[in-house]
Amino acid sequence: MSHEQWTAVDRYFTDLLVPSDPALDAALEANAAAGLPPIDVTPNQGKLLHLLARIQGARTILEIGTLGGYSTIWLARALPAGGRLITLESAPKHAEVARANIERAGLSDIVEIRLGQALDTLSQLDAEEQGPFDLIFIDADKPNNPEYFKWALKLSRRGTMIIADNVVRKGVVIDEASTDPNIQGIRRFNELLAAEPRVSATAIQTVGSKGYDGFAIILVTESNDSLS
Ligand code: SAH
């Protein structure tokens, strides 16, 4: 099986099930024009996030890692009237491109972009008592994934869904001797999930136009009152 084939199958499903959309297409074009790395979720992955948010009945969403706001738009469109999404980004240029993309999608009133290191903005959100969130998407710098998971739990309630992107990394995740800080971060994150009695989690490998990677899906099973 080749990357070419995975891409062709992604195109097949996307053509059938993920109608092209002016605001999402324009976001990807604006990202490319601004020189952002093309590491957004794919269209069919974006729709998966959207469907999961709807299945969850999410009214409040937290995203860690905005880039140009492509996944943000998919997630924000799953919110009911009165819903809100906060997305965290450290690169001013990424946040600026995302702001324009989100504005073009008509989502500026629903989406708040917080500029800064996520470890700082997460601590701010906690201090402001912005949680608990119904759904949290972790997709920023992978070495900090263990810390992001701890914060996500803190900003959760019983029933919160936490999703993490890029937990497979071409399969390198199983290399316990890897010195790559991304792999070490993801492995430590996976170990935290395994050891955490307040969640139930799984991970799924994916192939597609973005190559071979995967998602972790985590359900918080105990209320935050017992989280301490
Ligand atoms: N969720 C996006 C992709 C995010 S890419 C999508 O699918 O469309 C990861 C993003 O995390 C990048 O924009 C990067 O600048 C940002 N990032 C990296 N380190 C960060 C940090 N410490 N705090 C906040 N954002 C960070």
Ligand code: DHB
């Ligand atoms: C990278 C980051 C991502 O969030 C992703 O989906 C793919 C690649 C990266 O940093 O290489």
Ligand code: MG
């Ligand atoms: Mg990602």
